[in-house]
Amino acid sequence: MKVKIKVWRQKNQESKGGFKVYDSPELNSNMSFLEMLDVINEDLTDQGEEPIAFDHDCREGICGTCSLVIDGKPHGPHQGVATCQTYMRSFEDGDIITVEPFRADPFPIIKDLVVNRKPFDKIIQAGGFVTVRTGSAPDANAIPISKEVADTAMDAAACIGCGACVAACKNASAMLFVGAKVSQLNGLPQGQAEKDNRVLNMVAAMDEAGFGNCTNQYECSAVCPKLITHDFISQLNRDFVAATVRKSFKSKPSTAKL
Amino acid sequence: MKLDAKIPSGPLKEKWEKYIADSKLVNPTNKRKYDIIVVGSGLAGGSAAATLAELGYRVKCICFHDSPRRAHSIAAQGGVNAAKNYQNDGDSVYRLFYDTVKGGDFRSREANVYRLAQVSSNIIDQCAAQGVPFAREYGGLLANRSFGGAQVSRTFYARGQTGQQLLLGAYSALSRQIGLGTVEMLPYTEMLDLVVVDGHAKGIITRNLVTGEIDRHAADAVVLATGGYGNVFNLSTYARNSNATAIWRAHKRGACFANPCYTQIHPTxxxxxxxxxxxxxxxxxxxxxxxxxxxxxxxxxxxxxxxxxxxxxxxxxxxxxxxxxxxxxxxxxxxxxxxxxxxxxxxxxxxxxxxxxxxxxxxxxxxxxxxxxxxxxxxxxxxxxxxxxxxxxxxxxxxVHYTMGGLWVDYGLMSNLPGLFVLGEANFSDHGANRLGASALMQGLADGYFVLPNTINNYLAGQLGNRPSTDHASFDEVEDEVKETINHFLNNKGKRSVSSFHKELGNLMWTYCGMGRTKEGLTKALELIPQLREEFWKNVNIPGEEGEWNQSLEKAGRVADFMELGELLCRDALTREESCGGHFREEHQTGDGEALRHDDEFASVFAWEYQGKGKTPLLNKESLEYENIQMATRNYK
The missing domain is CATH 3.90.700.10 (Succinate dehydrogenase/fumarate reductase flavoprotein, catalytic domain)
Incomplete structure (x- = not known):
């Protein structure tokens, strides 16, 4: 099979980008989408043109490095997979495939299809952890956790931090990302002590980074490569409201970041 | 060179305790006067950076990824071993130790492995406390599964994503320290060389992958936790960007490279x-x-x-x-x-x-x-x-899945270059000639959370005030060399892409130094690799410019290092005239095709010392003494 790709080229953050169309060489339908870009890049390199910059690393759907909006959809046509797990058998011979970077104000384009997702790290740094100094933990079986609670925490913890949720959202909201981390830690006994500060600090960091609000359209969970449910957004809202109320009853609300 | 592993004396069970008791300490007010660079943010690097910062050191952590959450530890699926004996099936620290030494075909260092088994339980406690959602039974206690090379169930897991969950645990601990300002995190930053001052590792040269800027970083100690070198085979289960550049450049600056031929080929x-x-x-x-x-x-x-x-x-x-x-x-x-x-x-x-x-x-x-x-x-x-x-x-x-070889380290995880520490897959010490499943996560976290934070003080205690300025002549020299290489690549304008060279090298390695190795094949590889390398330097084509994001340039540096490392790997495989673990020399097998070790000659670590460009590296040996177990032929029948 052969395809054409209409791909976003942009030299750097400051420059103005635009689409360019490239013909693929003969492809095998068992190739991954990124392998298709690899072979086009080999051609471009041989022709003396700069290869298309794109993010990738593990190529097995777990590191969250790869991105791309393929024909208008973050991570391509299939549900529950990342771009690196998308295969050419999902396309037809002769297709023109549009490939763009994740587009959201908080994720500036570095080059071509590569964007900077640093604000996600900032949000985690604000509260996406349990404070536990190395070596001070009790025996792991000292805190029993019901299988249901542990399973729900795992569902939330499956997030790979790719940012597709943000790219899919018309408001560039990061609430699925934040909701998943808050739900994982706030749902576990280990996370209780910092529950309120965690949600308040993470939401503050999210707002500060310029992510928008959720208006309940759920494009985020539809494109999530790990199928993380938007129920975690409800959980985030609930924890946020509860924490805000509880804080308001304290004589001196703590504003200190943990 | 005399390699001193500095293994504490005394009974096996008491060595680690004795080591800690005899260690020099750095007092809390002095800790903040030390700068430590941690290269890599996977399980080993992330956990080390977080823990060192908690202790009060000033830490700079660098990774080439956009975020410290991406390292390839994240892809480990199955689990992490620990001698908890929660299953009451006869497990113990000794049994985990023995299984690991036996699994490694009696080519690992006894004392290191025993310590690994000892701290394994703490890892599970630590991670559970961080909120890692390990699999549980209905009663709320932790579940276990069994893994290859063991007859007990000691593997803890989080669905098929254990590596991800443990890494995100370490990442959360690291993130907390970044938020507190105790760790300076430099993502999109690749270490391109090590700076040695008066025989001590005191800094690194990095390239910012976004801007192309070359920077100098001085420190009191440098910690490499940069993973394995399996991508020398091109096709592997490693992430595409995993590379050996940090450890290889450190090797070229004097750190011995141990047992490079011990590569793990994963069956499934x-x-x-x-x-x-x-x-x-x-x-x-x-x-x-x-x-x-x-x-x-x-x-x-x-x-x-x-x-x-x-x-x-x-x-x-x-x-x-x-x-x-x-x-x-x-x-x-x-x-x-x-x-x-x-x-x-x-x-x-x-x-x-x-x-x-x-x-x-x-x-x-x-x-x-x-x-x-x-x-x-x-x-x-x-x-x-x-x-x-x-x-x-x-x-x-x-x-190809994992490399047991890596930079040589002593019991305290310091290489033969003082001030250079090596953790996780990047070092050689714990898995011998073959690693058992669910032991990589264990080792990465053991090194980062529990071993290094108790050993680095031994070195640092005598080093107060010895951190050089980045204006030191050694920095000038190394930075010039780094820039020269980059200029060569960008101005070469050859005919072949970097990837085509990587692919050719990989094929060569897999053919001659893969699952079955022979004297003839390895000799051939040692002829072909230098030829390929020569062509690479003459004919590689790197489009793009220096002062910007340039993935071809990044890759060129990494492939250049693989070209040299591949040769050392084959040389090591040729020199080790026996079969053991992942190293199978077809000339050395039993009647029914099993690996045949020659303990009298080869019960030692081969630590190769760089001698300069184009020169044959020097072989140093550390003999492996087993005081507590008998070396035996592995039998899984």
Missing amino acids: CIPVSGEYQSKLTLMSESLRNDGRIWVPKKVGDKRAPGDIPEDERDYYLERKYPSFGNLAPRDISSRAAKQVCDEGRGVGETGLGVYLDFEDAISRLGESVIRERYGNLFDIYKEITNENAYEVPMRIYPA
């Missing part, structure tokens, strides 16, 4: 499907708990698996190793797969594959139980191959 990977392939995907070893491995008995049997009757199938692992069966260690399982494929009994289009069949498990337990245990792995398999493994058996074949 999805077979190669074509020339274009960019990476191989692992199917977790945990699948071997329930899957049965077989090939047709008849050579060239092209029938569909379902049409081959039971008595015409060869469940070769169960046949050859009845007591471990499908859970035989990785090196043995991989070799057995190669053997049946070499006999012409392999399956799939290429004939390079064997079946991993769940039919029995599904009829015994029901599809829903199998789905619960391995659902995500079956999904991955489906995405890649377009086949449904609930209905037809998976096809698997061995692939």
Whole structure:
């Protein structure tokens, strides 16, 4: 099979980008989408043109490095997979495939299809952890956790931090990302002590980074490569409201970041 | 060079305690006067950076990824071992230690492995406290599964994503310290060289991958936690960007490289499907708990698996190793797969594959139980191959997965270069010639959370005030060399892409230094690699510019290092005239095709010392003394 790709080229953050169309060489339908870009890049390199910059690393759907909006959809046509797990058998011979970077104000384009997702790290740094100094933990079986609670925490913890949720959202909201981390830690006994500060600090960091609000359209969970449910957004809202109320009853609300 | 492992004296059980008791300490008010650079943010680097910062040191952590959450530790599927004996099945620190030494074919350092087993329990406690969602039983306690090379169930897991969850745990601890300002995190930053001042590792040179800027960083100690070098084979289960540049450049600055030929070929990977392939995907070893491995008995049997009757199938692992069966260690399982494929009994289009069949498990337990245990792995398999493994058996074949070799370190994880510490897969010490499943996560976290934070003080205590300025002449010199290499690449304007060279090197390595190695093949590889390297430097084509994001340039530096490392790997394999673990020399095998060690000659670590460009490296040996166990022929039958 052969395809054409209409791909976003942009030299750097400051420059103005635009689409360019490239013909693929003969492809095998068992190739991954990124392998298709690899072979086009080999051609471009041989022709003396700069290869298309794109993010990738593990190529097995777990590191969250790869991105791309393929024909208008973050991570391509299939549900529950990342771009690196998308295969050419999902396309037809002769297709023109549009490939763009994740587009959201908080994720500036570095080059071509590569964007900077640093604000996600900032949000985690604000509260996406349990404070536990190395070596001070009790025996792991000292805190029993019901299988249901542990399973729900795992569902939330499956997030790979790719940012597709943000790219899919018309408001560039990061609430699925934040909701998943808050739900994982706030749902576990280990996370209780910092529950309120965690949600308040993470939401503050999210707002500060310029992510928008959720208006309940759920494009985020539809494109999530790990199928993380938007129920975690409800959980985030609930924890946020509860924490805000509880804080308001304290004589001196703590504003200190943990 | 005399390599002193500095193993504490006394009984095995008390060595670590004694080491800590005898260590020098750095007082809390002095800790903040020390700068430590941690290169890499995977399990080992992330946990080390977080823990050192908690202790009060000033830490600078660098990674080439956009975020410290991406390192390839994240892809480990199956689990993490710990001697908790929660299952009451006879496990103990000693048994985990023994299994690991035996699994490593008696080529690891006894005292290091014992310590690893000792701290393994703390890892589980630490991670559970961080909120890592380990699998649980209905009563709320932690669940375990069994893994290759062990007859107890000591593996803790989080579905098929244990590495991800442990890494995110370490990342959360690291993030807390970044938020507190105790760790300066530099993502998009690649270490391009090590700076040695008066014989001590005191800094690094980095390139900012976004801006192309070359920077100098001085420190009181440098910690490398940069993973393994399996991408020297091009096709592997490693992430595409995993590389050996940090450890290789450190080697060229004086750090000995130990046992490079100990590479692990994992038995359960999805077979190669074509020339274009960019990476191989692992199917977790945990699948071997329930899957049965077989090939047709008849050579060239092209029938569909379902049409081959039971008595015409060869469940070769169960046949050859009845007591471990499908859970035989990785090196043995991989070799057995190669053997049946070499006999012409392999399956799939290429004939390079064997079946991993769940039919029995599904009829015994029901599809829903199998789905619960391995659902995500079956999904991955489906995405890649377009086949449904609930209905037809998976096809698997061995692939490069891990490297047991790495920079030489002493008991305190310091290399022979004072001030240079090496953790996790980047060092050589704990897995001998073969690593058991679920032990990589254990080692990475043991090194980062519990070992290094107790050993680095021993070095630092005598170093207050010795941190050089980045204006020191050594920084000038190393930075000039780094820039020279980059300029060469960008101005070379040759005819071939970096990837084409990487692919050619990988093919060469796999052919001559893969699962079966011979004197003839290795000698040939030692002729071909230098030729390829010469062509690479003359003819490589790097488009783009220096002062910007340039993935071809990044890759060129990494492939240049693989070209040199590959040669050392083959030299080590040629010099080690025996078979052990993942290193199988076809000349050295028993009558029934098992690895044949020569303990009298080779019970030692081969630590290679760089002698300069174009010169044969110098071989140093550290002899392996087993005070507490008897070296034996591994027997999994």
